Amino acid sequence: MRFAPLIIGAGVSVLALVGCSAGEGGSGEGAGHTVGATTYSRSFEFYQDIETGMDEEAAGEIEYRFQDPNGDLAAQTAEIEDFVSSGVDLVTMVPIDSDAAEAAGRMVTDAGIPLITVDIAITADVGQIAHIASDNHEGGAVAADKMNELLGGAGEVVVINNPAITSVVDRETGFTDRLAEVAPGISVVASQSGDSEREQAQAVAEDLLxxxxGVTGIFAVNDEMALGALQAVIAAGREDTISIIGFDASSEGIAEIASGDSAFKATVAQDPVEMGRTVTRTALAVLNGEDVDADIPVPVTLVDDTNHTEYAQ
Structure with a gap:
């Protein structure tokens, strides 16, 4: 999940995507299958990219009814209720809260409608048929390898997390597990939620510093919080002594890495467009009566000063 807000201007392609938010279909009008799709929030470019991949792969076989709850759990529940009452053929869902989404998920499966979760899982087993997400545990592990390299195998690290979201919990677990394995000289001295908000993460980082x-490293489970932590590091005058690693390869994060003199040293890149394509391929398989894997991981890649130009936007 990429938590990097996109500043939306008058771009036609973005407006076309957002235009589906009132229950209108994407590409595939008149298609044989209607799928209700509720995201987390289109204020994050990551989720826009997932919808782009879904729509591109649909190729006239699926009519998507894209909905944007904009991070509001009640709004997402209302969207799910609408999908169920209108009798869509399948629902895809990026749960806003992994625990609280259980009721909405059960609403779908109790109605006999297949449910695919995307990027963020529902904690409970509500009968969801598949979960498609980046390999978040591995992403945390590659971040730990990079942190070990940056700190030379010794130092103190803090983690800025968001325990309400399973995908980013997996990132933290992957990070701490790998760090303990490869860098016993590096200690994780604190872990605290930044609620996936830049200002909150900045305040958390200020308190932790x-x-x-003695902290010399910060791992934030998404770039939005990593950028907040960067502001705290700058305010403390410690850009030369602290290394920050984020997750999502957002345009702002890549720009910091490209600058060459930022404390923001690396990020983990997901492939949201490919994730969206995978969602559509999986949905079509389910709708055609085929068996699919319960967990479908999408590969991730570390981005640092050696390869950032490949990810510049």
Whole structure:
């Protein structure tokens, strides 16, 4: 999941995508299958890219009814209710809260409608047929390898997380597990939620830096919070002594890496367009009566000063 807000201007392609938010279909008008799709929030470019991949892969076989709850759990539940009452053939869902989404998920499956979760999982088994997401655990592991390299195998690290979202919990677990394995000289001295918000992450980072003055590394489970942590590091005058690693390869994160003098040293790239294509391929398989894997991971890649130009936007 890429938490990097996109500043939306008058771009026609973005407006065309957002135009589906009132229950209108994407490409595939008149298609044989109607799929209700509720995202997390289109204020994040990551979720726009997932919808782009879904729509491109549909190729006239699926009519998507894209909905954007904009991070509001009640709005997402209302969207699910609408999908169920209108009798869509399948529902795809990026749960806003992994625990709280259980009721909405059961609403879908109790109605006999197949449910695919995307990027963020529902904690409970509600009968969802598949979950499609980046290999978040592996992403955390490659971030740990990079942190070990940056810190030379010794130092103190803090993690800025968001425990309400399973995908980013997996990132933290992958990071801490790998760090313990390859870098016993590096200690994770604190882990605290930044609620996936830049300002909140900045405040959290400020507090953590005061509480742990020996910190030399920060891992944030998405770039939005990594960028907030960067502001705290700059304010503390510690850009030369702290290394920050994010997750999502957002345009702002890549720009920081490209600058060559930022504390923001690396990020983990997901492939949201490919994730969206995978969602559509999986949905079509389900609708055609085929068996699919319960968990479908999408590969991730570390982005740093050696390859950032490949990911520049």
């Amino acid at each position: 005061q509480a742990h003055p």
